[in-house]
Amino acid sequence: MNPAKIARFGDSERYFICPICHDALHLDGTSLRCADRHTFDIAKQGYVNLMPAAKQSPFYNKESFANRARILEAGYYDHIRDAVLDAIPSAADFAGPYSGERPAILDVGCGEGFYSRAVQRANPQVDVLAFDISKDSIQQAAREDTGMAVKWFVGNLADLPVRDGAIDCVLDVFSPINTAEFHRVMKDDAVVVKVVPGTHHDEQLRELAREQLRNTDYSNEHVIEQFCGHFDVLSMRTVSQTLAMPPADVRTFAHMTPLLFNADIDALDLTQISELTIEARIIVARK
Template identity: 80%
Template structure:
């Protein structure tokens, strides 16, 4: 294995705890090991599985993340990525410890690491398929990738300067536990117009065809002090192949019979998000 893939975990005791006994994890050869000898090997792709018993949703499989990667690489989410990078640059020091929760295929974590090479970027998802892909695509070999469970983060108390949460659930109790006293959360949620063309096309199959994010924002405000909020929105002309790929990766259509939809009616798609910056 490339030594750089192991070296990124050399200071694991600063951040990681054993998911079994919650003791500190140390790098030992090509593994992370706690004082009770619980051992977690670093995979050849350069990640460690700290949730070996976790079950991933059948919707979040290898094909789903490959489709997501194609859409992200095509540039449709670049405005959201840039807004995240702007928030990181404005609110964090260059050597911050940043935890990307539910990082998927790693698009945002890799971008943050490239833009902030002195930062410590940790990124996890409960899906091993997504973390394998994320680590494989990490040319910097700097992000600390791991399979993890949002309900029981294998991260030390008071270790993190920033939690990055892009389209993922919030676990306020775990967030507060791992965050330093002055830490921030950068939370990204879908905007009210996000995917509205697909939502309208699938209206008859959707439980809620009209989307509002206000209840999500209010719940977030109950746990964090909101410092800033902005909306990023852009409508793209989208080729038929990209429409098909998008339809097969978006959670909006996970419970929809996509074959019953006339995707040829979609020639453009709105990508919209609210970016919220909040303090612990």
């Protein structure tokens, strides 16, 4: 195995705890191991599975993440990625005394790693930890990480294998919130960057599939209200672009978006769509 794939976990005791006994994990050869000898091997792709019994949704499989990667690499979400990168420096203006230690950003539900890799490239002085419950997505994310710098792991949002107070900034892009776990792993002056789909997100597809959707109105205000009730909001902005999209990408997008997970996509006349609105709310808040 490439030594760099292992070296990124060299300071694991700073961040990781055993998902079984919650003791600190240390790098031992090509594995992470705790004092009770619970052992988690670093995979050849450069990630570690800290949730061995993870069961992923059938909607989130290799094909789903490959479709997501194609859409992301085509640039349709670049304006959201750029807004996230703009938020990170102000959000991660690490004010506390860190004794020379590298600040840490935790990407929650990172999927195929699009945002994690971008954040790490833009902030090489920061440790980026990124996890998802899906082993397929983490394998893909680690495989695409040519810089071999992000600490990729399979993990459970309900019981994060991360030390108390270890994280300076939590990044949550279109993923669920676990307030208790966020607060536990964040330092006292840490911040969180939360990205929520906007009101007009995917509105062309939603209109086309209206008869198949359970809820025709699309709002995430309840998610935002819940989030704002547990964090001190520093800023909030909406980023939105309506982009031309060729038929092949429309079909790929339709098979990728959670919006249509329970829809009969073959019954939709996707030729009616030639553009899609990609919109998100970017919220920066403090613990």
